[in-house]
Amino acid sequence: MRRFVLIAVPYAWLVALFLVPFLIVLKISLSDTALAIPPYVPKFEWAEGIMAFLRQLDFENFIFLTEDNLYWKAYLSSLQIATISTILTLMVGYPIAYGMARAPAEWRPTLMMLIILPFWTSFLIRVYAWMGILSQEGFLNQFLLWTGIINEPLTIINTNTAVYIGIVYTYLPFMILPIYAALDRMDGSLIEAAEDLGCSRLMAFWLVTIPLSKNGIIAGSFLVFIPALGEFVIPSLLGGSRTLMIGKVLWEEFFSNRDWPVASAVAVILLLILVVPIVLFQRNQQKQAEAES
Amino acid sequence: MKIQTLTLTAVLAFASATAFAEEVRVYNWSDYIDEELLTKFQEETGIDLIYDVFDSNEVLETKMLAGGSGYDVVVPSGTFLSRQIVAGAFQKLDMSKLPNAVNLWDVIKDRTEQYDPDNAYSINYMWGTTGIGVNVGKVAAALGDDAPIDSLALIFDPANMEKLADCGVYFLDAPTEMIPAALAYLGEDPDSKDPEVIAKTEAVLTAVRPYVQKFNSSEYINALANGDICVAFGWSGDILQARDRADEAENGVEIAYNAPKEGALMWFDQMAIPVDAPNPDGAHKFLNFILDAANMAAASNYVYYANGNLASQPMLEEDVINDPAIYPNADTIKNLYTTTSYDVKTQRKVTRLWTKIKSGT
Numbered sequence: 001m002r003r004f005v006l007i008a009v010p011y012a013w014l015v016a017l018f019l020v021p022f023l024i025v026l027k028i029s030l031s032d033t034a035l036a037i038p039p040y041v042p043k044f045e046w047a048e049g050i051m052a053f054l055r056q057l058d059f060e061n062f063i064f065l066t067e068d069n070l071y072w073k074a075y076l077s078s079l080q081i082a083t084i085s086t087i088l089t090l091m092v093g094y095p096i097a098y099g100m101a102r103a104p105a106e107w108r109p110t111l112m113m114l115i116i117l118p119f120w121t122s123f124l125i126r127v128y129a130w131m132g133i134l135s136q137e138g139f140l141n142q143f144l145l146w147t148g149i150i151n152e153p154l155t156i157i158n159t160n161t162a163v164y165i166g167i168v169y170t171y172l173p174f175m176i177l178p179i180y181a182a183l184d185r186m187d188g189s190l191i192e193a194a195e196d197l198g199c200s201r202l203m204a205f206w207l208v209t210i211p212l213s214k215n216g217i218i219a220g221s222f223l224v225f226i227p228a229l230g231e232f233v234i235p236s237l238l239g240g241s242r243t244l245m246i247g248k249v250l251w252e253e254f255f256s257n258r259d260w261p262v263a264s265a266v267a268v269i270l271l272l273i274l275v276v277p278i279v280l281f282q283r284n285q286q287k288q289a290e291a292e293s
Numbered sequence: 294m295k296i297q298t299l300t301l302t303a304v305l306a307f308a309s310a311t312a313f314a315e316e317v318r319v320y321n322w323s324d325y326i327d328e329e330l331l332t333k334f335q336e337e338t339g340i341d342l343i344y345d346v347f348d349s350n351e352v353l354e355t356k357m358l359a360g361g362s363g364y365d366v367v368v369p370s371g372t373f374l375s376r377q378i379v380a381g382a383f384q385k386l387d388m389s390k391l392p393n394a395v396n397l398w399d400v401i402k403d404r405t406e407q408y409d410p411d412n413a414y415s416i417n418y419m420w421g422t423t424g425i426g427v428n429v430g431k432v433a434a435a436l437g438d439d440a441p442i443d444s445l446a447l448i449f450d451p452a453n454m455e456k457l458a459d460c461g462v463y464f465l466d467a468p469t470e471m472i473p474a475a476l477a478y479l480g481e482d483p484d485s486k487d488p489e490v491i492a493k494t495e496a497v498l499t500a501v502r503p504y505v506q507k508f509n510s511s512e513y514i515n516a517l518a519n520g521d522i523c524v525a526f527g528w529s530g531d532i533l534q535a536r537d538r539a540d541e542a543e544n545g546v547e548i549a550y551n552a553p554k555e556g557a558l559m560w561f562d563q564m565a566i567p568v569d570a571p572n573p574d575g576a577h578k579f580l581n582f583i584l585d586a587a588n589m590a591a592a593s594n595y596v597y598y599a600n601g602n603l604a605s606q607p608m609l610e611e612d613v614i615n616d617p618a619i620y621p622n623a624d625t626i627k628n629l630y631t632t633t634s635y636d637v638k639t640q641r642k643v644t645r646l647w648t649k650i651k652s653g654t
Contacts (some may be wrong), residue, residue, distance in 0.1 A: 033637055035380045037568075039358040068645070073654050160506075241508060241651040249648075256644040257353045257635070258358060274582075 014262065029061055029264035040260050057270040060222070061265040070249065071266065075273065077244040081160065081235075082228040085167040089224045092168060093175035094157075096208075097216075100176070101183035106125035112180075115173050123241065127237050129167055134162050158240035181215025183209070218281070224272055235244070246270055313500075315576040318343045320364040321355065322562065323511050324534060325419070327595035328496035330650065334582050340575050344364035347556035350466065352457035357567060364567055365576035371561040372469065372634040383414045383565045384453055390577035391416070393584035396539065404631065405454040405561050415563035416580055417601030419530070419593070422559055422621070422629060423470050424515070424552040426532030430524035431460045443551040445478040448526050451500045458504035461522030466508035468647035470558060473524070473632050477556040485633045486639050498650045508651055512540070520546040528560075529618060537597065552619045552625060559629040561601070593619075 031040040042053050046221065065071045091236050100111045118126065120223070133139045134156040141153040186209065195206040210217075232247030239245070253263035323346040331583035331605050335342050345364075347353050350373045353565060356362040357369070357377050365431045369377060377383060388394060394416065401417050409415045426441045434457045448454065454462065475494035485491060506522065513525035517540075525532065529550055536548035540545035564583065582588060590608035593600045597613060599620050607613060617625050635643055648654070 035376060035637070037358055037360040037382060039380070070645070070648065070654055085548055111517075140488060242653055244652055244654055252644065252648060255355045256647075257641050259353075259641065 007186035022268075025264045025267050028260055029262075029268050030057060030059070031261045032056070033259050033261055034123040062269075063243045064262060065265055065269065071246075074244050074246045075269070076136060076250045078231075078246040079273075081167075081243075081245060081271060082225050082231075085164055085171070085228050086225045087222050088164060088173045089168045089171055090221060091164050093172055093220065094179055094217070097173075097176045097179035097183055100180050101186075114175055121174070123170065124233065127170070127234060130162070130166055130169065130238060131157060134165065146223055157238065160239065160243055162238035163235050163243055163245075166238045167228050167231065170207065170234065175206075178219040178223065179213055179216040182213040184211050222278070222281075228272060229274065308328070311465055315572065315575055316343060316580050317366065317572055318345070319366045319579060320345050320347060320356075320367045321363070321366075322346060323348050324514060324531065325368075325562075325596055325598075326590050330588055330591060333578065333588070337582070338575075338578055340578065342579070342607050347364070349618060350469070351467075361569060363571060365543045365570040366564055366579050368562050368564050370562060371405060372632055374415055374563045374565060375408040376634045377506075377565075378414050382568055384568045385571060386416070386566065387573075387577060390574070390579050390582045392481070393581050393586075394407060395626040396515060396584055396586050396602050398601050398605035400601035401561070404559075404564060405601070407631070407633070408561070409563065413470065416584060418562045418564045419581065419596070419598035419600050420555040420559065420561045421529040421598045421619075423465070423474065423526070423528055424532070424550060424557050424618075425430045425438060426525045426527055426535060426548060428460070428517065428520060429522040429547040429549050432457070435460055435523065442549065443554050445474060445553045445555045447477070447533050448495050448524060449475060449478045451504070454501040454504035457524055458506070461506045461516070461523055461524070462504060463507045463509060463513040463516060463525040463527070464505050465510050465527055467510055468643045468653075469632070469635070471526070472643055472646070473558055473630075477553070477630070480555075483558065483630050488642055491639070491643065495646055495650065502650055502653075517548050518542065518546065520544060530596050530614060533597035533616075533618065534638070543600070548650050551623070552618065552628060556628055556629060559631050569571070603612060647651050 028040055030101045031042060032263055033039060034041040037084075042056075066233060096115075100115075102107060103111055112130050131138075135141075136153050136155065136157070138157070140156070141150075144150045145153065190208050190212070194208045195201070230247050230250075231245060232251060235245045235248055237252070250266050250270075253259050253266060257263075298485060316338050319342065321344065326344075326347070331342050331344055334340070350370050353367060353369055354373050354377060356364075357367065358380060360382075374383075379435055397412075397416065401420060402412055405412060405415070405417055405421065425442060425445075425447060427440075427447075429442075432440050432442060432447075436447075436453060441453070447454060447457075448462065448464075472491060472494050472535035475481045475486060476490065477499045478497060479493055481490050486536075510527075513522065513527050514531050514535045515538075517525050517532065518538035520539070522531045525535075529552070532548065532550040536550065539546040539548050550568045564580055566573055566580075570576050583592070584602065587608060589600050589602040590605040593605065597616075597619055599613075613619055621629065
């Protein structure tokens with residue numbers, strides 16, 4: 001009985017918070033648009049609704065996605081933006097996490113606080129603040145003009161560069177915290193052992209520290225990559241009209257076309273794109289765990 | 294301890310006030326009312342007014358079709374209204390609760406009937422045209438004194454746009470406005486639903502796309518008034534508000550509005566009550582308040598849009614009622630056209646075309 005409860009709780013959790021919403025979206029993606037409230041047919045009605053649904057079941061909305069190059073270009077562009085931002089966040093976040101883990105113990109709570117503090121301000125307001133910093137007459141350009149590094153204001157706002165800056169800034173804590181947790185647990189004597197055995201400091205870092213913080217790196221990268229892939233707020237505020245991301249395409253399907261079925265089909269594909277690497281990663285982890293034991 | 298009790302009393306007082314006061318929730322376009330009217334309504338009726346704003350018909354329609362928006366009064370434009378009526382998004386108005394409806398102007402009622410037969414679901418709030426706003430000084434500097442500021446060639450001829458790009462051009466981010474305008478420029482029927490005819494606008498819009506600084510449907514009021522941009526293709530009253538703000542700021546910026554001579558879109562913003570409005574009775578009170586001649590005149594005097602209220606006209610200020618950019622005279626009214634709503638398939642093509650023009654994909 002106890003065992004059953006132990007298994008049932010996480011499964012109930014998954015069913016309620018993942019499977020049910022997914023099935024609703026999947027069902028809408030297989031419906032047809034209509035001028036009604038809600039704007040698709042058939043609606044969610046048991047018995048009659050299910051029969052009508054099965055009778056006219058087709059995959060035309062998914063076929064539609066393959067017919068227009070907008071969608072795969074947007075998926076690819078989102079993957080590219082998410083991948084590059086994850087790498088950038090890692091490059092910025094790792095040294096910070098490393099510095100935190102190496103800092104004297106009495107400093108660490110303060111450093112941790114500094115990482116968490118920005119979360120107390122609304123995310124939207126922080127992105128708006130970046131608009132003020134990056135715009136043509138913004139603080140950054142004013143400062144660079146003042147120092148004489150540049151003569152003409154740089155165009156950063158409404159470009160992909162601004163989107164990268166926004167994503168790295170917003171998701172940095174999600175990268176730092178798992179890496180810090182991994183580095184904090186690491187046994188410092190391992191580095192000493194490596195150096196005693198003839199490793200240079202750099203080699204010891206590469207051969208010991210990095211592999212031991214691998215789980216933190218992977219966890220942090222997923223925490224950044226997954227939300228960045230479907231990001232909507234940052235590209236719409238900081239990006240230009242040429243920034244193509246699937247989150248914006250989804251918005252257009254909902255708000256400009258009022259085509260919920262196609263919007264849902266886009267969402268289903270996005271989910272599949274996300275689920276496949278996660279499952280592969282978990283398989284890999286399991287295999288490793290089995291091999292080690 | 295005393296402070297705690299005080300806080301608690303305040304919280305309780307607040308809770309009871311919100312629990313019992315009658316509320317009306319209104320969802321209207323941004324920069325579209327004299328806010329003193331909102332206070333006046335609350336004082337006269339004792340109803341709490343919650344007033345939210347939007348800047349695109351598309352966003353409003355998505356909320357309407359999702360249902361349960363929680364709003365009591367919304368303000369879609371005619372073409373969108375007609376589609377939402379078909380979808381069953383609105384309830385019929387109870388005319389017995391709208392005694393001020395006698396103030397409505399037949400000329401406008403006749404035109405809004407094409408969107409709302411018998412005007413059973415909506416009343417006209419404001420109407421206007423879509424046209425060209427220019428910073429007179431900057432455009433003259435870029436194109437010379439004979440710049441075609443009353444012609445669509447100003448914004449659709451790449452030769453003109455190339456010279457204007459440096460001082461800044463904004464377009465409305467609304468395909469249902471921009472595509473008809475491009476069709477008018479080409480000499481086609483602006484209300485065409487023929488996919489091949491609509492496709493012709495792609496070349497026109499793509500050619501000037503590199504010179505457009507931004508597609509946005511609300512920011513151009515401030516951008517024009519501050520002198521940040523020199524041309525905006527936008528809604529008449531918004532551009533006239535920019536003119537007024539620049540005058541008040543005395544910043545040397547002179548703004549002018551022209552309905553393009555090739556034809557300008559005439560649109561109607563209609564107030565309607567969603568079918569699931571929480572307080573339809575309060576919604577009628579708000580509509581009746583808006584239909585009052587003095588209130589409607591105050592609104593028009595403030596936002597520089599014409600209204601559909603005949604009785605309000607004697608109370609309009611000179612620079613509103615006598616400005617042909619706001620109340621077109623016999624000459625300019627000939628240049629105005631109206632559009633009807635797209636069906637789902639055409640709508641998708643139009644949106645797709647718009648995405649392609651804006652993003653290049």
